[in-house]
């Protein structure tokens with residue numbers, strides 16, 4: 001196991017790390033924390049791993065051409081008097097964001113933020129107009145403001161909640177096949193909708209019921 005270590009690593013050379021005193025687990029932990037401790041080259045062929053470079057052993061293992069490498073490839077080519085290479089910085093889990101870009105994005109977000117579509121719904125029977133978010137069902141509005149639309153199943157099946165759209169049918173959601181069928185069965189005209197199914201999508205809408 002001592003041969004796993006790079007004998008040129010500063011902590012090995014100084015004796016701070018003594019490979020002979022380590023077990024395999026401690027050695028691997030040290031190497032993972034400081035890759036400079038690993039003896040190079042690391043080779044892996046067909047699932048077999050080797051460290052160091054014994055030319056004869058590698059030749060018999062995988063074959064080599066006759067070109068010999070120049071110098072000792074296990075030591076740093078910069079020489080021992082050179083400053084050691086800086087250890088790579090560990091990646092930050094939460095790197096700080098660039099403030100300028102965030103501010104710009106925030107500003108653009110404010111500019112681009114789409115306005116929430118709203119609809120103005122008037123209940124003719126009680127003479128009340130309310131502004132609600134697009135997508136709200138008529139029965140929900142009626143319940144909230146006490147407009148008094150009667151209902152039964154709330155599933156679009158009984159036809160009890162049929163109302164007349166006096167104005168703004170173009171601002172209502174499309175009829176489903178079931179709503180169409182139930183309204184026809186109740187002999188309601190094309191200007192009627194089931195309040196438990198119909199959603200307001202925007203604009204001005206006037207509803208009459210009863």
Ligand code: FES
Pocket residue numbers: 150151152153154155156157158159160161162194195196197
């Ligand atoms: S409550 Fe039954 S269809 Fe609307």
